[in-house]
Amino acid sequence: MGQKREEIWRAFKDAFPHTIPIMLGYVLMGIAFGILLQKAGYGFVWAFFMAVFIYAGAMQFVAVGLLAGGVDIWSTFVLSLMVNARQIFYAIGMLGTFNKMGKKLPYMIHSLTDETFALLNLKKPSCGVDCNYFMFFIAFLNHIYWIIGCVLGALIGSSIVFDTRGIDFIMTAVFVVIFIEQWKCNTNHIPAMIGIFCSLICLILFGSENFLLPALCLITLILSFLKRKLG
DSSP states (O other): OHHHHHHHHHHHHHHHHHHHHHHHHHHHHHHHHHHHHHHTTOOHHHHHHIIIIIOOHHHHHHHHHHHHHTOOHHHHHHHHHHHTTHHHHHHHHHHHHHTTSGGGHHHHHHTOOHHHHHHHHHOOOOTTSOHHHHHHHHHHHHHHHHHHHHHHHHHHHHHOOOOOTTGGGHHHHHHHHHHHHHHHHOSOOHHHHHHHHHHHHHHHHHOTTTOHHHHHHHHHHHHHHTHHHHO
């Protein structure tokens, strides 16, 4: 039992430093969401449960408008699918890895966000550290940061009055930081260039409202075709 605890603690200590950039972004982004949710008339209890069970930054921001506007269930379902469709592609890419994680599998699927996906592919455990626990703690810590940020934001929103315009730009900033980190840590920039090119083409063809899903499909097809060449 003692050896198992030591193994888990070692994985936690190894994973935590890698999540610090995400912690800064998630807490700030969660605060932004919590404030907007509070301003829409929903308190910290809503913020907590949405952070725990929905755990989808973009969709949670969209949900603020849906809740305030009384949108019907079907429209909410379709919009949720469109906003979070990219998670399907993340999951496909992680199937082989997650299948080895036993009882942790359901939570790993639930906690697979953009940033967590990036870290799981970018960072590797130190020598002697259990890989499954290492990945679990990256996902778990990121989730905790998001929960803390959302609840804190709702509490702040209930006690401080200020202009919230532009506050949701934090999400964009986090995505840019993740992209730059991946670019700096990888010598092969072809996948990133393919992603940029496909996104721009689909943005031109389908517009800013509808380009994401076609872009993801195109990127997946091209990268799958070039998988062996890209290594």
